[in-house]
Amino acid sequence: MSDIRFDGRVAIVTGAGTGLGKSHALELARRGAKVVVNDLGGSVSGEGGSLSAAESVVREITDAGGQAIAHGANVTRIAEVQDMVDQTLKTWGKVDILVNNAGILRDKSFSKMPLEDFQAVVDVHLIGSVNATKAVWEPMREAGYGRIAMTSSSSGIYGNFGQSNYGAAKMGVVGFMNVLHLEGQKYGIKVNTLSPTALTRMTEGLIPEEAAKLMTVESVTAGLVYLVSEDGPARTILCAGAGGYAATKIYETPGVYLAPEDQTPEKVAENFNKIVDPDGQQEFEQGGQQTFKFVEYAARHFGVKLG
Incomplete structure (x- = not known):
């Protein structure tokens, strides 16, 4: 099988200043893509902001001979996201790939969780994905080509104590993918979802050290790169972590009929x-x-x- 390449392609990766997003951006660039490195530069819980993380990733890409620009758009603010896409179009003329990766955590049991924390997490993960996708949708439709990846989580698909906000948002992007798959397929737009497990700022301290060494961001990125490739799948939930890869599928039983x-x-x-x-x-x-x-x-x- 030939190498998966992205020569001539333009990719936007949100939340790409650290962790999985950084790994995604670097690998896409290594394989020939021009990359917009988006990162607000805030804390894990979403406070603060700085462009330095995104600019650092851009330097890594350009020092290696690639092409990249940084943008600090807050994905919850559509005007900032639209500015990022407009700058991308002005610089490179198109957007072929969108990786919705930006996220925050504000974990607490539901009984103790302020509604502000619920809203904040849903806004970043779900509405942030909606905003970024909305901004690239028409350019992709007009071009007749697009690859979009959502980022879900086992916390949404299966549940995880203390993450009702995160779980709701992460299952929300699956429903979003399902509908976009139907609406985008005749325009050459494929939409998939990545469900990752990796050692990042968000998982640090939650996983035993020996196990954590196996959970590299690079192993997850291998799955992401395939999802957004030209010959990648559509409407797939790909789970990836520590070298393991699986697909989550939602089935319906035959059920019964009652008179x-x-x-x-x-x-x-x-x-x-x-x-x-x-x-x-x-x-x-x-x-x-x-x-x-x-x-x-x-x-x-x-x-x-x-x-």
């Missing part, structure tokens, strides 16, 4: 084991498939022909 007289909470309870039985489960690609399935069940019961 009108049996559509009661008691009958749902009585049939619950059948409802959750995974045998014959399916992966749907759009919400209408579930509706059609249930309507087919009902039509079969009443002897109604569809279509």
